Amino acid sequence: MRQLKHHERKLLKKVDFLRWKNEHNMRELQAMRRYHIQNRDxxxxxxxxxxxxxxxxxxLRQLGPEDPTRIELTDQLLDK
Structure with a gap:
């Protein structure tokens, strides 16, 4: 096997071949199964x-309870 070049060695430092991103996603898979979501996106x-x-x-919680902006935005959010 040939020696790696400097930039190749630097790139390999950033990659962990023992741990993949999609291995530790049990919560995501459970939610997708529960709500029948077909696409991960x-x-x-x-x-x-x-x-x-x-x-x-x-x-919105941090605003005062009588603040008109809070009341208006809360109503809009509930309508959505």
């Missing part, structure tokens, strides 16, 4: 939207 999109909604509701 659909799950990722749904998960991203759910995270954004959670972040938005956390920001």
């Amino acid at each position: 659909d799950y990722k999109t749904y998960n991203k939207i759910a995270g954004m909604i959670t972040k938005l509701t956390n920001m």
Whole structure:
């Protein structure tokens, strides 16, 4: 086997051949099975939207309960 060049050695430092990204995704697979999601990209999109909604509701909670902006945005969110 030939010696690796410098840039090849640097690239190999960033790769772990013993651990793959798609090996440790049991939570993702369970959710896909439970909700009958066929495509992994659909799950990722749904998960991203759910995270954004959670972040938005956390920001709305920090506003005062009588704040008109909070009331308006909460109503819009509930309508969606």
